[in-house]
Amino acid sequence: MAPQKVRRAPRGAGSRSTRIAMEVRTRFAPSPTGYLHIGGVRTALFNWLLARRHGGQFILRIDDTDTARHVDDALTKIFEGMRWLGLDWDEGPDVGGAHGPYFQSQRTDNHVAAITQLLESGKAYPCETSTTELDELREAAKAAKRPFVFRGPNRDMSGSEALALWKEKQCAVRFKVPQGKTTVLLDAIRGAVEWRTDMLGDFTIARDGGKPLYNLASIVDDIETKITHVVRAEEHLSNTHPQLLIAEGLGAPLPTFAHVPYVAAPGGKKKLSKRNPPPGVMVALEEYEQAGYLPEALVNALARLGWSLDDHTEIMSRQTIIENFSLDRVTSAPAGLDPDKMYWIQDQYMTALPADEKIELMMPFLVRAGLVADPPTPEQKAVVAKIEKACGDRLKLLSDIIRYGAMFLREELVIDPKAMKHLRKPGAEEVLAKLHATFATLEPFDLATIEAAVNDVREETGVGGKINHFLRASTTGETVGPGVFDCIEILGREKVLKNIETAREKIAAEAG
RNA sequence: GCCCCCUUCGUCUAGUGGCCCAGGACAUCUGGUUCUCAGCCAGAAGAUCACCGGUUCGAAUCCGGUAGGGGGUACCA
Structure with a gap:
C-alpha cells in the first residue's frame, strides 16, 4: 500500500486565526559575515512576523561557530540593520534572555552534552576512520556509480564502550542512522517531505578533536532555546533530515519547520549573491x-x-x-x-509620509553631501522645507533631496550641459536681460507676481513657451526640477539675479 | 551518479476540480493633463498555466512520467 501523500493544508485553513494556539518562538540565526543579505533579511522578517502575529517571541542568535575574526563589527551591522528595519528581538546577545547564551560559539557545553547523551544511549558512536580513507571510499563509490553511504566500523558498539572510547580518543563522532526507515517532515510551506534513512550515511556530529558540527549544534540550540517554528532558507531543507534524526535520538519534541525559497536575482532564478550581483542591484x-x-x-x-x-x-x-x-x-x-x-x-x-517627517529623515543626507551645515542652520531648514514642498512627488528616495536640493543650496551656479544647450538658442541672451531687469525691481517677489511678470516678458518679446526653459536653465542650471516659478521663489531675488548674470556671461563667453 | 525541492503574463503573484479560453500589481506601449521632470487620468498589449500522458462530464488545480532550474550528497555553515 502506497503511503498517502500528505498535502499542505488549504491556504488560510486556520493558521491565520487559531491554528497556532501555543506560544510561538521563532529565531533568526545569521552568521556574522559583515553584512546582512537582503534574502536573509526577508527570512528574518518572516520569523519576526510569525512571532508578532501570535504574540510570541523573536530570538536573535548568532551562528558564529566558525568565524573568529572581526565579529564585533559584523555584529554591529546585524544589530543596526535589524533595528533600522524595526525587527526587534525579545532575546538575543545584547538583551539576554532565559535561554542564553545567544552566541552559538558559547553553547559548546550544551552541544557536547547532547553528543555525550547520544553516545551513551547508543545512538552515536566514535569513528576513527581517517578522512583520506573516507575520500578513497567516496571515490570508489563514485567510480562504481553507487551512492556513497558510509557506516563506520564502531557502529554497533555499546553505549558505555562508545562513551569510554570517545573520552579517551576525542575522535570524530558519527550518528547511527537507523536503517530501513522513512522520515517524514511536515513542512509548513512545502507540505510532506520524505526521506529514506537508507540513503543517508552515518553523518558526523563532532569532528576529530571534539568540536560539534553545525547540524548537531543547530538543532540542539533550537530545541534548548525552545524554538517552536524554525523558519529558514530552503538550502537547509536537506539538512533537516539529519536534524530530525538527532532530535529523535535525543528524545526531544520537534519544532515546526518551514523552508522559504531563496531570493533570486532580478529577472531570473539564479540565487542572488553578494559576490556577483547584477549591475545596480543592491544585496546588502x-x-x-x-x-x-x-x-x-x-x-x-x-x-x-x-x-x-x-x-x-x-x-x-x-x-x-x-x-x-x-x-x-x-x-x-x-x-x-x-x-x-x-x-x-x-x-x-x-x-x-508627512512633510515634516520626510524633511527630518532627508536632512542627514544633505548633511553628508555637504549641502547644509551640521547641524543645519534655521535658514537652511526653512529652504529645505520649501524645496520639499516644491518637489512634492518628485522625491522618491530620501537621497533624492540631494539631486533636487543642490541647485538651491549651493553657492555658485553650475550649468548642466543640457541646460547650456537651451541657453545657446537664439534670443536667450536678450530675454534673460529683460528678465533680469524685471526681477530687479519686482515687488513683491512672490510666486504670483513672478509668474505674472514672466508672462508679461513672454508676450513683450514674443519668445513663447521657450521662456520657461531659458529661465530654468539660467537660474537653476538644470533642465529638470520643480515648477520654474517655485524655483525662482525659493532661490530668492538676490540669487536669481546673480545666476542670470552668470548665465549671460557664460553665453557671451561662448559666443565671443 | 544518488536524494530532496521548485516550475501560472518580462517580473511579483491570485488560483486547491466547474465562478478561469486565468484575476491583480510592477514594468512596457498609446492617448490626455503640463514650462521641464515626476505625477495623475484613460486605454492597450502581454500566460496554449514547463512539457507529455492519465483520471474525470469537466483540470492551472488530482495521478504518472519527462525536461529545465535549485539545494544536498563534508570531520562547512
Missing part, C-alpha cells in the same frame, strides 16, 4: 538605507516577495502584515527581486 541591507529607502517600504516590499495577503493588495502597513501573516501563504518557488517594484512601493510610502 545597508545599501537600501544609504540609498534612502524607508524601512516601512522595505518591510512591505520584502513581505510581498514570496508572500501575499490576497489577490490584489500590494501596499500594506506593518500592522496589517502582522495581523495577516501566515506561513501557508508563503510561496514555495523562488522569487526574483524586483527593483522596479520596490521603487514603486517606496514611492507610495514617500508620498504618504
Whole structure:
C-alpha cells in the first residue's frame, strides 16, 4: 500500500486565526559575515512576523561557530540593520534572555552534552576512520556509480564502550542512522517531505578533536532555546533530515519547520549573491538605507516577495502584515527581486509620509553631501522645507533631496550641459536681460507676481513657451526640477539675479 | 551518479476540480493633463498555466512520467 501523500493544508485553513494556539518562538540565526543579505533579511522578517502575529517571541542568535575574526563589527551591522528595519528581538546577545547564551560559539557545553547523551544511549558512536580513507571510499563509490553511504566500523558498539572510547580518543563522532526507515517532515510551506534513512550515511556530529558540527549544534540550540517554528532558507531543507534524526535520538519534541525559497536575482532564478550581483542591484541591507529607502517600504516590499495577503493588495502597513501573516501563504518557488517594484512601493510610502517627517529623515543626507551645515542652520531648514514642498512627488528616495536640493543650496551656479544647450538658442541672451531687469525691481517677489511678470516678458518679446526653459536653465542650471516659478521663489531675488548674470556671461563667453 | 525541492503574463503573484479560453500589481506601449521632470487620468498589449500522458462530464488545480532550474550528497555553515 502506497503511503498517502500528505498535502499542505488549504491556504488560510486556520493558521491565520487559531491554528497556532501555543506560544510561538521563532529565531533568526545569521552568521556574522559583515553584512546582512537582503534574502536573509526577508527570512528574518518572516520569523519576526510569525512571532508578532501570535504574540510570541523573536530570538536573535548568532551562528558564529566558525568565524573568529572581526565579529564585533559584523555584529554591529546585524544589530543596526535589524533595528533600522524595526525587527526587534525579545532575546538575543545584547538583551539576554532565559535561554542564553545567544552566541552559538558559547553553547559548546550544551552541544557536547547532547553528543555525550547520544553516545551513551547508543545512538552515536566514535569513528576513527581517517578522512583520506573516507575520500578513497567516496571515490570508489563514485567510480562504481553507487551512492556513497558510509557506516563506520564502531557502529554497533555499546553505549558505555562508545562513551569510554570517545573520552579517551576525542575522535570524530558519527550518528547511527537507523536503517530501513522513512522520515517524514511536515513542512509548513512545502507540505510532506520524505526521506529514506537508507540513503543517508552515518553523518558526523563532532569532528576529530571534539568540536560539534553545525547540524548537531543547530538543532540542539533550537530545541534548548525552545524554538517552536524554525523558519529558514530552503538550502537547509536537506539538512533537516539529519536534524530530525538527532532530535529523535535525543528524545526531544520537534519544532515546526518551514523552508522559504531563496531570493533570486532580478529577472531570473539564479540565487542572488553578494559576490556577483547584477549591475545596480543592491544585496546588502545597508545599501537600501544609504540609498534612502524607508524601512516601512522595505518591510512591505520584502513581505510581498514570496508572500501575499490576497489577490490584489500590494501596499500594506506593518500592522496589517502582522495581523495577516501566515506561513501557508508563503510561496514555495523562488522569487526574483524586483527593483522596479520596490521603487514603486517606496514611492507610495514617500508620498504618504508627512512633510515634516520626510524633511527630518532627508536632512542627514544633505548633511553628508555637504549641502547644509551640521547641524543645519534655521535658514537652511526653512529652504529645505520649501524645496520639499516644491518637489512634492518628485522625491522618491530620501537621497533624492540631494539631486533636487543642490541647485538651491549651493553657492555658485553650475550649468548642466543640457541646460547650456537651451541657453545657446537664439534670443536667450536678450530675454534673460529683460528678465533680469524685471526681477530687479519686482515687488513683491512672490510666486504670483513672478509668474505674472514672466508672462508679461513672454508676450513683450514674443519668445513663447521657450521662456520657461531659458529661465530654468539660467537660474537653476538644470533642465529638470520643480515648477520654474517655485524655483525662482525659493532661490530668492538676490540669487536669481546673480545666476542670470552668470548665465549671460557664460553665453557671451561662448559666443565671443 | 544518488536524494530532496521548485516550475501560472518580462517580473511579483491570485488560483486547491466547474465562478478561469486565468484575476491583480510592477514594468512596457498609446492617448490626455503640463514650462521641464515626476505625477495623475484613460486605454492597450502581454500566460496554449514547463512539457507529455492519465483520471474525470469537466483540470492551472488530482495521478504518472519527462525536461529545465535549485539545494544536498563534508570531520562547512
